[in-house]
Amino acid sequence: MSHELHFDRHRRLRQTASIRKMVRETSLHINDFIYPVFVTEGEQVKNEVASMPNVFQWSLDLLDGEIDEVVSLGIPAVIVFGVPAHKDAVGSSAYNDQGIVQKAIRQIKKNHPDLTVIADTCLCQFTDHGHCGIIEDGNVLNDPTLDLLAKTAISQAEAGADIIAPSNMMDGFVAAIRHGLDEAGYTDVPIMSYAVKYASAFYGPFRDAAHSSPAFGDRKTYQMDPANRLEALREARSDIKEGADFLIVKPALSYLDIIRDVKNETGYPIVAYNVSGEYSMMKAAALQGWIDEKSIVLEKLTSMKRAGADLILTYYAKDVARWLLES
Numbered sequence: 001m002s003h004e005l006h007f008d009r010h011r012r013l014r015q016t017a018s019i020r021k022m023v024r025e026t027s028l029h030i031n032d033f034i035y036p037v038f039v040t041e042g043e044q045v046k047n048e049v050a051s052m053p054n055v056f057q058w059s060l061d062l063l064d065g066e067i068d069e070v071v072s073l074g075i076p077a078v079i080v081f082g083v084p085a086h087k088d089a090v091g092s093s094a095y096n097d098q099g100i101v102q103k104a105i106r107q108i109k110k111n112h113p114d115l116t117v118i119a120d121t122c123l124c125q126f127t128d129h130g131h132c133g134i135i136e137d138g139n140v141l142n143d144p145t146l147d148l149l150a151k152t153a154i155s156q157a158e159a160g161a162d163i164i165a166p167s168n169m170m171d172g173f174v175a176a177i178r179h180g181l182d183e184a185g186y187t188d189v190p191i192m193s194y195a196v197k198y199a200s201a202f203y204g205p206f207r208d209a210a211h212s213s214p215a216f217g218d219r220k221t222y223q224m225d226p227a228n229r230l231e232a233l234r235e236a237r238s239d240i241k242e243g244a245d246f247l248i249v250k251p252a253l254s255y256l257d258i259i260r261d262v263k264n265e266t267g268y269p270i271v272a273y274n275v276s277g278e279y280s281m282m283k284a285a286a287l288q289g290w291i292d293e294k295s296i297v298l299e300k301l302t303s304m305k306r307a308g309a310d311l312i313l314t315y316y317a318k319d320v321a322r323w324l325l326e327s
Ligand code: PBG
Pocket: 120, 122, 124, 132, 167, 168, 202, 203, 204, 205, 206, 207, 212, 274, 275, 276, 277
């Protein structure tokens, strides 16, 4: 019977675990991961974020243990988010030499010079209105905000940040930051731009973690409409022209098509940001016992790499590191 039928035998390459490994096209490696760290003022603070189990805000006196763990697991990079005590209309704690992010960067680099420290460069955690720029008559002003972003990036580089990651979505932010860094002598500090950042409901838990919800309105005049694909390519092209070295696509899971398009179109190093809401959804289902957390997380993260991501920014990075060591 089978001698007369002609068809392909795909199952030949699926017969054993060993053969499956040999033909596997995508795999996760510890070097692919970036772990987010929330730092806050005060002492003896280790606050679990209510909507993100196992994610904490750390005060600096307790931070070393967390960073030592990241390093011992072999994770190559962290991204630092600040939760400052002082907020004002112009986000001045973002570009203060004694700001929480600047202090954290100095402390981390002192103890672990080889760990790559990425600074998130935005104003929303530092403004009392929670927007990512200066406000006038209820509008977020583009150009006056650029100077403050450049000042923030320079002070982060001065503190020792290895990479600047601007996430505010003002037009021209990469140009302004590149210019500012170069003038200040930081020509070798790369920019990992949040080039493609959607106005997404998946950031909800992060805003709990970072206390950065807008006090009025929303971010739709600067973050992108989730319905748009071609606009993502325009955003990516602008950032490359302005000097970006890496491109972030955010969120990741509902935007795998965008990751693939941006990778194909640009060939640049692409970072998938597996955002807070994506984490919380998986975590909640896992805590209910409804899903197999390890298998589902690894499958999802693999899909991001398969889509074209080179790096993945995820709250699951420490778990993944442990799982990769097990397998
Ligand atoms: C700051 C910033 C946000 C995130 C990273 N940087 C929040 C926002 O734009 O509201 C979200 C990260 C996450 O949800 O994990 N602009």
